[in-house]
Amino acid sequence: MINIIxxxxxxxxxxVIIYLLxxxxxxxxxxxxxxxxxxxxxxxxxxSYPEEIAKFFGDSGMATYSTIEGFISMEFLSFFFxxxxxxYIGSVAGTAIAGQIEKRTIDFNLSQPISRTKIILAETTxxxxxxxxxxxxxxxxxxxFTKIFNIDLSFTGLMxxxxxxxxxxxxxxxxxxxxxxxxxxxxxxxxxxxxxxxGSYIFLSLTRLIEKLKDYADLSIxxxxxxxKLLKHGVINWHQVEILLAIFIVxxxxxxxxxxKKDV
Amino acid sequence: MPIIEIKxxxxxxxxxxxxxxxxxxxxxxxxEFFGFIGPNxxxxxxxxxxxxxxxxxxxxxxxxxxxxxxxxxxxxxEDVGYLPGEIFLPDFMTGLDCINYYSHFKKNIDxxxxxxxxxxxxxxxxxxxxxxxxxxxxxxAIILAFMHKPRLLILxxxxxxLDPLNQQEFYDILKETKKWNATxxxxxxxxxxxxxxxxxxxxxxxGKLIKIEDIDAFTEKNIxxxxxxxxxxxxxxxxxxxxxxxxxxTTFGYHLTTVGKNxxxxxxxxxFHIDDIKISEPSLEDLFMQYYKEEK
Numbered sequence: 348m349i350n351i352i353x354x355x356x357x358x359x360x361x362x363v364i365i366y367l368l369x370x371x372x373x374x375x376x377x378x379x380x381x382x383x384x385x386x387x388x389x390x391x392x393x394x395s396y397p398e399e400i401a402k403f404f405g406d407s408g409m410a411t412y413s414t415i416e417g418f419i420s421m422e423f424l425s426f427f428f429x430x431x432x433x434x435y436i437g438s439v440a441g442t443a444i445a446g447q448i449e450k451r452t453i454d455f456n457l458s459q460p461i462s463r464t465k466i467i468l469a470e471t472t473x474x475x476x477x478x479x480x481x482x483x484x485x486x487x488x489x490x491x492f493t494k495i496f497n498i499d500l501s502f503t504g505l506m507x508x509x510x511x512x513x514x515x516x517x518x519x520x521x522x523x524x525x526x527x528x529x530x531x532x533x534x535x536x537x538x539x540x541x542x543x544x545x546g547s548y549i550f551l552s553l554t555r556l557i558e559k560l561k562d563y564a565d566l567s568i569x570x571x572x573x574x575x576k577l578l579k580h581g582v583i584n585w586h587q588v589e590i591l592l593a594i595f596i597v598x599x600x601x602x603x604x605x606x607x608k609k610d611v
Numbered sequence: 612m613p614i615i616e617i618k619x620x621x622x623x624x625x626x627x628x629x630x631x632x633x634x635x636x637x638x639x640x641x642x643e644f645f646g647f648i649g650p651n652x653x654x655x656x657x658x659x660x661x662x663x664x665x666x667x668x669x670x671x672x673x674x675x676x677x678x679x680x681x682x683x684x685x686x687x688x689e690d691v692g693y694l695p696g697e698i699f700l701p702d703f704m705t706g707l708d709c710i711n712y713y714s715h716f717k718k719n720i721d722x723x724x725x726x727x728x729x730x731x732x733x734x735x736x737x738x739x740x741x742x743x744x745x746x747x748x749x750x751x752a753i754i755l756a757f758m759h760k761p762r763l764l765i766l767x768x769x770x771x772x773l774d775p776l777n778q779q780e781f782y783d784i785l786k787e788t789k790k791w792n793a794t795x796x797x798x799x800x801x802x803x804x805x806x807x808x809x810x811x812x813x814x815x816x817x818g819k820l821i822k823i824e825d826i827d828a829f830t831e832k833n834i835x836x837x838x839x840x841x842x843x844x845x846x847x848x849x850x851x852x853x854x855x856x857x858x859x860x861t862t863f864g865y866h867l868t869t870v871g872k873n874x875x876x877x878x879x880x881x882x883f884h885i886d887d888i889k890i891s892e893p894s895l896e897d898l899f900m901q902y903y904k905e906e907k
Contacts, residue, residue, distance in 0.1 A: 350715035358703070451699035455755075458663050458693035459716040460685045610624075610666035 348461070351469035356476070359439065363477050366435055370428065370481065371488035377423045378492040381415055388413075411575065415498050419489065420575035424508070426548055429572070432481060432516050433544045434537065436474070440523030441536030443470035444606055448531045453611050463607050467524070471599060474520055482513045503581035508574050510583060514591040515572040519544060521598020528602035528609070544568070568594075612677060614763055614794040615639035615662065619671035622657050627669070631657035632818040634671070639796055642789065646809035646826075647798040648898075654818040655798035659767050662796070663693060675763060689718065692761035696768030697745070698752040706736035706743070706751050710758070717759035725758045731780055745772035753781060757788070764788065764795040770804060782807060802892045806830050814898070834898055837867040839880065840887040849879055 389412040411417030444467070447453035456466065486509040493500040523540040530536055551567035554560040564570055571587045616638050622631035632654035639645040649655050660666045662673055664684040673680045675687045700709055714720050729736065732750040740748065749772040756764065764785070770778045785795065785808060799805055805812050805826070812829050814821045839845075841864040850858050850867070852875050857868035864886075869876060873890075880888070 350712065354712055358701070452701055454660075454663075454665060454695060455693070455698055455700065455713075455752075457665055458688060458691070459713065460688040461716060462685055608667070 348465045348469045351461070351466065352472050355470060355473035359473065359477055362435070362438075363481065366431065366481055367484050370431060370485045373427070374419075374423060374485060374488050375492050377419055378415075378489065378496055378498065381418050381498060382496065384418060385413060414579070415493065415500050416504065416575050416578035420573075420578060424512070424574035424578075425572075428485065429512075429515065429519075429544065429548075430541070432478070433519055433541050435481065436478065436516060436519045437523050437537035437540035438533070439470070439474045439477070440520055440527045440540065441533035442527075443467065443474070443524060444527040444602070445530045445536050446527075446533030448611050449533055457611060464603050467599070467603050467606055471520070471524070475517060478516045478520065479513050482509055482516060486512075501578065501581055504578040507581045507583050508577040511572060511577055511587070511591075512574070514588060514595070515568075518568065518571075518591040518594035518598075521595035521602075523598075524602040525598045525605075528605040612641060613638040613674075614641050614643075614676060615645075615796060616674040616677075617658070617662075617671070618673070620658070620661060620668055620673055621670040622661060622666065623669045630818045631666075632661075632815070635815075635818075635820050636671075637813055637820060637823060639794060641794055642792045643811065644785075644795040644797060644809045646805035646812035647796065647815060648800065648802065648805055648812050649798075649815035650800055653815045655815060656767055657818070658815075659765055659796070659798060662765060663688075663691075690762040692756035692759065692764045694752050694756035694764065694766045694769045696771040698748055698755075700740045700748070700751070702741035703739060705739050706734060706747075709740065709751060710736065710754060713755050714758060720759050724760060725754070728754045728757060728784065731784065732777065746774060746777065749773050750777065753784065757784060760788070760791055760793070762791075762793060764793055764797075766795060766797040768799055769797065770799075770801070802834075802898065832870050833872065834892070835869050835873065836891045837865075837869055837873070837876070838887075838889040838891075839865040839867065839885060840889075841865070841883060841885050843883045843885075845880075845883055849882070852876055852879060 411421055444453075447456065457463070486505050490500065490502070490505055519540065522543065523536060526536045526539050527533075530539075547567045548569050550560075551564060551569040554564040554567070571591055577583075618636055620635045621633050623629065624631055635654070635658060637645075647655050647658065657666070661668055662675065662680055664680050664687075667681060676690065678687050680687060704712065710725070714725075732753060734747060734750045734754065738747075740751075743751065749770075753769070756766070766785075769785075770781055773781060788795070795808075797805070797808060806829065809826050811823060811825055813823045838861075845865065847858075850865075854869050854871045854873065855867050855876065856870055857866075859866040867876070
């Protein structure tokens with residue numbers, strides 16, 4: 348199993364570096380823009396919009412651009428960061444089972460004396476490590492750039508965000524791995540994972556705009572992830588932690604059961 | 612003790628719509644080289660995939676080393692070398708990466724033996740898999756299958772993609788595994804390959820095992836296709852010789868399918884003006900027809 352983990356870490360290293368550089372670069376761009384944006388008083392502009400449209404910008408609705416927590420959440424962490432991360436998650440989870448079946452590399456791998464469960468666990472260990480690394484490194488770069496630009500950002504808030512963002516990404520991995528166990532194409536797994544994440548985000552935004560949908564907001568996984576609140580208050584909602592962990596674990600267990608029964 | 616015991620193994624695909632194999636039963640003894648002969652789609656690869664636990668049987672079961680292939684696959688695979696007809700490995704790995712990676716799954720790799728395999732097959736291990744030709748991929752597959760000196764070799768059309776020289780090298784490498792009493796289960800559609808390597812053969816068609824035969828009896832049949840080019844007309848009465856199983860008139864002469872020694876046929880042909888004679892192995896279809904007739 349260690350052998351598979353080492354190999355996967357090596358295989359994914361370069362793409363993870365590209366993800367890290369891109370996300371850190373984007374964080375730098377956003378943070379460098381913040382002082383100027385603050386001066387422009389975007390909040391006043393948003394306040395001039397109808398209430399429904401203002402709500403679309405986030406739970407707190409108004410006055411989010413004037414704080415670094417609100418600005419970086421709105422422009423980076425709430426959606427763009429998670430969307431990019433979801434591409435990585437869809438790719439690695441898609442490769443773990445469906446991609447190997449598609450490329451037929453699974454035949455020779457499964458002819459080796461290793462159980463299917465251990466293969467999934469090795470793939471998951473690698474993915475969890477790199478997801479945590481990408482999230483932590485992005486947070487670290489945010490911390491570093493805010494220091495460089497003399498912007499105050501709560502360290503506790505950043506830690507709380509890092510923890511919840513990683514869990515949120517693990518939950519996405521659990522879903523993606525489940526798709527990988529039932530499908531036979533990596534690109535379909537990627538599309539479904541990104542599609543569900545994107546759809547879930549759009550749905551949550553629509554629940555803020557459409558009164559009839561308001562009661563269904565909890566159907567969106569994005570209700571479990573609010574970077575602005577986390578950065579501002581640094582408080583972790585442990586109920587949300589339990590739900591995200593449950594999604595990850597159920598996804599992992601279901602994928603393992605399905606993969607163990609599957610004809611490849 | 613048989614190394615492989617297959618008992619009434621049946622596999623249907625797509626909820627019973629497509630038959631893979633049906634009621635297949637056979638034993639392979641320790642140290643034996645067993646040939647599994649059949650055309651594409653006959654069920655050879657299905658049987659091998661069932662033995663490797665890549666797919667699960669609809670009915671029946673199979674034992675390797677007296678262990679159920681579905682219940683103890685890990686224990687079994689420690690001592691199995693699998694050589695597919697076409698191997699799929701991660702494109703970005705080099706040959707050496709592959710050997711290092713897959714050797715970690717095995718115990719007791721004999722370094723000297725591994726080096727000798729690499730040297731004999733003259734494979735450049737620094738190249739990436741994506742840069743290997745089909746033949747070179749197959750050479751790497753041979754190394755990966757044999758490097759741990761397994762007790763059982765499962766070989767699925769092992770020489771596909773190899774040139775004649777490397778085919779011969781492969782045959783030598785396979786024969787040398789008899790030194791450690793290895794058993795081989797070899798699927799092929801090349802009759803001469805089975806005749807060269809195997810102790811017994813099983814003939815499969817449309818998912819059903821038609822016959823299992825000792826290689827001596829199989830070779831004794833000496834089934835051949837004889838293409839005769841002649842402008843002369845050979846009377847049918849002259850062609851009624853024991854051993855000629857099928858006569859076909861062609862544009863250039865005759866096409867015979869024969870069984871056994873061909874001496875009497877050549878003697879008869881010497882009476883006529885013959886432009887050319889080509890003798891080859893029959894198609895598998897002709898071979899199967901021969902076995903069907905015997906069964907009836």
